[in-house]
Structure formats: structure tokens, C-alpha cells
């Protein structure tokens with residue numbers, strides 16, 4: 001629509017990440033692309049998508065429930081996830097010419113190339129003639145009868161609706177440094193406390209001394225006040241600052257905002273009873289061993305030294321002097337106090353964001369400002385590791401797109 005010599009867009013989408021791109025396709029189809037503006041501060045659209053899933057883009061998950069999402073505000077996300085879930089995402093990408101594949105519940109493009117997902121999105125946006133503004137950071141949004149969106153290059157765009165899809169504070173090199181939350185605080189929207197999530201954890205160093213670089217399959221648990229709140233089997237990598245690996249990445253969602261410990265079962269394939277029985281037999285059969293060799297053949301030698309130390313033995317002890325039960329207890333419950341994480345720049349997603357109590361959970365429209373909508377990670381919704389965050393970006397973008405009439 002042209003009004004008094006200026007163009008009025010049906011919707012101005014701020015941020016061309018996963019959610020902003022999906023919204024511009026849906027709205028471009030509904031209202032013609034030229035009536036939709038997509039504004040991106042970087043010199044290209046969808047840069048983050050290229051880094052997702054180690055370049056393979058874990059788009060979604062075949063096993064999604066509300067339990068995979070987190071927000072201070074109950075199940076705010078349920079409507080969007082239930083109505084525009086994995087099936088809807090697969091159909092959307094099929095229509096853009098991308099087939100998908102499932103590996104251990106994780107949904108990927110069949111090509112296993114994140115670039116193919118980005119290409120499908122951007123070529124569709126181009127074909128719809130969505131008005132795309134690159135190298136244009138939105139610095140301010142105001143509203144009288146229309147929204148005015150102020151770009152860093154001095155341009156001011158006018159629109160009936162605005163969708164804020166600026167992402168969170170994680171991975172600032174991909175355009176998301178957290179500075180864009182302020183775009184909506186002037187309207188009265190509040191930001192909840194922010195934490196890096198899907199991130200490596202820092203732990204007390206004494207218990208990981210000498211273990212740097214070791215990788216093992218373990219069962220890992222997050223323990224808060226003595227209670228297990230989440231557990232995961234998977235890879236744990238010891239580093240100089242703490243722990244990493246896919247099990248830790250997954251559990252970090254549950255750990256970063258709490259005072260907690262990580263408990264590792266270092267021999268998950270054996271039960272406590274089996275291990276006690278075996279080590280008692282070994283104590284009898286192999287009493288000629290030095291203590292430093294006692295756990296050899298069961299767990300990695302470097303981890304074994306730490307286990308023996310933390311069970312209260314030192315290497316001058318004789319095998320016959322050790323209490324097997326004490327050692328097994330340490331092996332099955334190797335606890336590390338979590339003292340921090342490696343920060344927003346190393347995290348994949350931001351826990352916290354725009355307080356969703358002031359956002360309608362069906363339309364994703366602001367309850368404060370009519371015509372102001374939100375999509376994706378910018379809101380206080382984060383998902384587990386495993387495709388849940390791109391799914392949220394998609395589901396929320398679809399919910400918004402269907403709301404704008």
C-alpha cells in the first residue's frame with residue numbers, strides 16, 4: 001500500500017534468521033512479497049542456519065513434547081508446537097523441494113547440508129519478491145497509527161504489523177549479541193534473566209585433574225539438592241575447564257540456571273552389584289597388582305587414578321587394602337560441582353528472553369501493543385538439544401503468520 005508517498009508494508013520482519021525467513025515466506029504467499037519487508041543487520045540472510053547441527057542442520061525431532069521446552073511461563077509454547085510441529089515443518093520443507101531424514105529421532109535435510117536448507121528458504125523469499133534489506137540493523141521501533149522501523153542506514157520503514165525475530169544473545173558472531181531485546185522494552189515488554197544454554201559446563205577442577213582430552217560414554221545426571229532432575233546417556237569429554245560432549249550439551253539446559261552437580265556413571269554398562277562382584281574377584285585373583293593397575297581394563301587409566309584418589313586411596317596402597325564398595329560408589333557416582341559455563345558466545349541458544357506473560361500464546365501478538373508480534377528464540381522459550389530450537393523458530397513463525405490478517 002502507498003500512502004502519502006511512502007510505502008506501507010503489511011508486515012515488517014526484523015531479523016532474517018530461521019523464524020524471520022519462514023514468516024516472510026508464509027506472509028509473502030498470503031499478501032504478495034512486495035508487501036512484506038525482511039530486515040537483516042548482517043550482509044546475508046540466515047547465516048546461523050549454516051552452523052546448525054555441525055553444518056548438517058538438525059531441523060527438528062521426531063519425538064517432541066512440551067517437556068522438551070523451557071520457559072518461566074508454564075507451557076506458553078504448547079499451542080504453536082502442537083499446531084505446527086514436526087509434520088508441518090517436514091511438509092513446509094518438502095514444498096520447498098527439501099526431503100528430510102530421521103537419525104535417532106533427529107530430523108535433518110536428506111542432503112545433510114545446512115546450506116541446502118538455507119538455499120531453499122532464500123530462493124523462495126527471492127521468488128516471492130519479499131522486500132529484503134541487508135546490512136540494516138533496526139535501531140528503534142515506534143508506533144502511532146503505523147509502526148516506524150528505523151534502520152542503521154537512516155531509512156525508516158512504515159508497517160501495519162511488526163514481527164520481532166531477532167534471536168537471542170548466543171553466538172554473537174552470527175548476528176545475535178543480545179542488543180536487540182531493547183527494541184521492545186520501550187513498549188513496556190520485560191526481559192527475563194538470560195543464561196547461555198546448550199553449552200559446555202565449568203566444574204571444580206580438582207576432580208578432573210589429568211583427565212583433559214579424555215572422552216567416554218557415560219550416564220550423566222544433573223543433581224540439585226541431592227535429587228536427580230535429568231539424566232542422559234552419551235558422550236562426555238573432559239576439558240581443562242570442566243566437561244563437554246553431547247550428553248553435557250543436552251543436560252546444560254537443565255543446569256545453567258541452577259546450583260547443581262553433574263554426576264557421572266563412569267561404567268554405565270555394569271550394575272553396581274556386577275562391578276562389586278567383579279572387583280572383589282579381581283582383588284583376590286590379582287592381588288599381585290599395584291593399586292594403579294587395579295581398575296585397568298575396566299575404565300581408562302587416567303580416570304582410574306582420579307577415581308582411586310577420590311575414593312580416599314593413594315597409589316601406595318596395596319590392592320588388598322582397598323574397599324571395593326568405596327571405589328564402585330565413586331565410579332557409579334563421580335560428582336562434579338558445576339561452577340559456570342563457557343558463556344553466551346559458545347552457547348547455541350539463550351535461556352530466557354522477552355517475558356511471554358505479555359504475549360498471546362496463540363497469536364504471539366503483544367498484549368501491550370497491537371500489531372507487534374514475536375517469533376523464535378527472542379522470547380523466553382528454549383528447547384533441548386536435538387532440533388527443538390529450530391522447530392520452535394518454525395512453529396512460532398507459522399503461528400504468527402497465521403495470525404496476521
Ligand SMILES: Cc1cc2nc3c(=O)[nH]c(=O)nc-3n(C[C@H](O)[C@H](O)[C@H](O)COP(=O)(O)OP(=O)(O)OC[C@H]3O[C@@H](n4cnc5c(N)ncnc54)[C@H](O)[C@@H]3O)c2cc1C
Pocket residue numbers: 014015016017018019020039040041042045046047048049051052053054057058059060136137138139165166167168170171174175176180347348349375376377378386387388389390391393
Ligand atoms: C552453532 C549453533 C548450532 C545450532 N544447531 C542447531 C541445530 O542443529 N538444531 C536446532 O534446532 N537448533 C540449533 N541451534 C539453535 C538455532 O539455530 C536457533 O535457536 C535458531 O536459529 C533461532 O532462530 P531465530 O529466527 O529465533 O533467530 P536467529 O536464527 O538467531 O536469527 C536472528 C536474526 O536476527 C538478526 N538481527 C538481530 N538483531 C537485529 C536487528 N536489530 N536488526 C536486524 N536484524 C537483527 C540476526 O543477525 C540474525 O540473523 C544452533 C545454534 C548455534 C549457534
